[in-house]
Amino acid sequence: MRGDVRDPYDDFDLTVSQLGDGRYIRYYDWPPSVKEETPEAEPETDDV
Amino acid sequence: MSELRWNPLLGEWIITATHRQDRTFLPPKDYCPLCPTRPGGPATEIDRADFDVVVFENRFPSLQPRPPPPAVKGSELMPVRPSIGACEVVVYTPRHEGSLRDAPLSRLRRLIAVWAERTRQLGDRPEVACVFIFENKGEAIGVTLVHPHGQIYAYPRIPPVLAREVASAEVHRSTTGGCLWCDVLREERADGRRVIFETDTWTATVPFFARWPYEVHLVPHRHVGSLFELTARERDGLAVTLKALLIKYDGLFGFSLPYIMAIHQRPSDGDAHDGYHLHFEFYPPNRTESKLKYLAGSEAGAGAFINDTLPEETAARLREVNPRTAEAARSEQ
Numbered sequence: 001m002r003g004d005v006r007d008p009y010d011d012f013d014l015t016v017s018q019l020g021d022g023r024y025i026r027y028y029d030w031p032p033s034v035k036e037e038t039p040e041a042e043p044e045t046d047d048v
Numbered sequence: 049m050s051e052l053r054w055n056p057l058l059g060e061w062i063i064t065a066t067h068r069q070d071r072t073f074l075p076p077k078d079y080c081p082l083c084p085t086r087p088g089g090p091a092t093e094i095d096r097a098d099f100d101v102v103v104f105e106n107r108f109p110s111l112q113p114r115p116p117p118p119a120v121k122g123s124e125l126m127p128v129r130p131s132i133g134a135c136e137v138v139v140y141t142p143r144h145e146g147s148l149r150d151a152p153l154s155r156l157r158r159l160i161a162v163w164a165e166r167t168r169q170l171g172d173r174p175e176v177a178c179v180f181i182f183e184n185k186g187e188a189i190g191v192t193l194v195h196p197h198g199q200i201y202a203y204p205r206i207p208p209v210l211a212r213e214v215a216s217a218e219v220h221r222s223t224t225g226g227c228l229w230c231d232v233l234r235e236e237r238a239d240g241r242r243v244i245f246e247t248d249t250w251t252a253t254v255p256f257f258a259r260w261p262y263e264v265h266l267v268p269h270r271h272v273g274s275l276f277e278l279t280a281r282e283r284d285g286l287a288v289t290l291k292a293l294l295i296k297y298d299g300l301f302g303f304s305l306p307y308i309m310a311i312h313q314r315p316s317d318g319d320a321h322d323g324y325h326l327h328f329e330f331y332p333p334n335r336t337e338s339k340l341k342y343l344a345g346s347e348a349g350a351g352a353f354i355n356d357t358l359p360e361e362t363a364a365r366l367r368e369v370n371p372r373t374a375e376a377a378r379s380e381q
Contacts (some may be wrong), residue, residue, distance in 0.1 A: 005279040009161040018093065027096065027103035028162050035100075035154060 008034050050110065051118035052129040052204070063131055065110040072192060073264070077144055081107075082195035084142050094139065100153075101162050103200075109135035111201060113175075129347045132175050136203035138162065144195050147185060147304055149294035151196075156287040163200075163311070164195040164276040170202040171274075171316030174236040178203045178210055186306025188333050188340060205313045214315065217323040229325030232256075233267050242363040247291045249285030252293050254363035259353035260301065261335040261362050264293055266328035269285045273314030273324045293330065299369040 007008060015027040071080055081093045081175040093323040094102055105112075111133030112311045122128030140148060140159055151159070163181050170179045183198035184191050206214060220228040236253045244264065252266050266289050268282055278286065297305040300366055314324040335341045335356055346352045 009157045023105035027099055028101045
């Protein structure tokens with residue numbers, strides 16, 4: 001059903017562990033080549 | 049105590065979850081349970097000093113994979129069932145301040161990937177009939193934690209609003225052969241008065257039938273039922289459309305606008321639901337800068353919404369907010 005090109009954002013590293021009370025916690029991490037993130041905008045900034 | 053109780057008058061299940069009365073309520077920033085656990089600081093829900101996007105099982109779940117037995121005995125008329133399902137918390141960022149509107153497009157894209165993965169994973173569970181992703185933003189909505197986050201409920205039955213949409217879609221498909229959302233979207237785009245933003249893959253409108261003054265729906269142009277069916281290009285378009293809408297919302301009255309965001313996806317109960325069409329719905333409670341719309345007599349008592357505004361006028365107002373930013377958002381595809 002998915003489209004033509006594999007989404008690079010699906011290539012995350014998933015680490016699943018359990019908290020002290022047994023609940024599951026899932027950490028999603030992406031390689032720097034995918035993130036390419038600029039600093040997050042301050043709330044008053046309209047830049048996207 | 050947590051269980052499902054059947055309401056035979058409305059034909060719907062009610063979730064009781066009395067333990068949620070004890071959940072954390074607007075803690076000071078230093079004790080936010082959604083911040084990373086900093087060295088030397090108090091332990092939070094997140095046992096890392098930093099993270100990108102994190103999802104964990106809600107400490108105060110309404111639905112859970114291994115629910116306790118119901119506290120009461122039901123009857124044939126009013127049965128009771130265990131509250132099976134799942135409730136998860138999605139923390140968008142390690143930053144305590146801000147909102148989803150402050151996330152750059154790359155973070156929105158990562159979040160969309162997480163939403164898609166959780167939809168597929170939870171929907172594959174045999175006990176889950178519907179995966180519902182949502183965000184409550186702002187104290188006016190009743191949030192108990194201000195750190196930017198959303199939630200996921202995996203219901204054992206299709207919840208009432210989605211069930212009504214499924215039924216409407218099936219009626220429309222059987223009478224016209226078409227998709228209800230595709231046909232509504234075609235009319236909205238042809239009319240244009242209620243369209244507030246478009247990319248080549250998504251359209252944002254104040255719908256013709258809006259119940260809330262600044263209600264906005266985001267609809268993908270292609271007929272898809274779930275987030276995990278979107279192409280990379282469609283996810284790009286979704287990120288831009290989300291960002292543009294949130295910028296407009298925060299520019300509307302000059303403050304960070306509260307809202308409910310509801311992501312409606314095709315149910316996972318085993319039926320095909322081929323006529324269902326993925327979409328986002330936003331319901332801000334503000335009808336003016338200082339006045340909120342409450343669910344009062346007609347809405348709460350009769351289920352009949354009264355909108356004090358014209359969707360054509362609220363859409364025009366949203367179009368006018370930060371038009372240059374909207375252009376910038378579009379150009380980043």
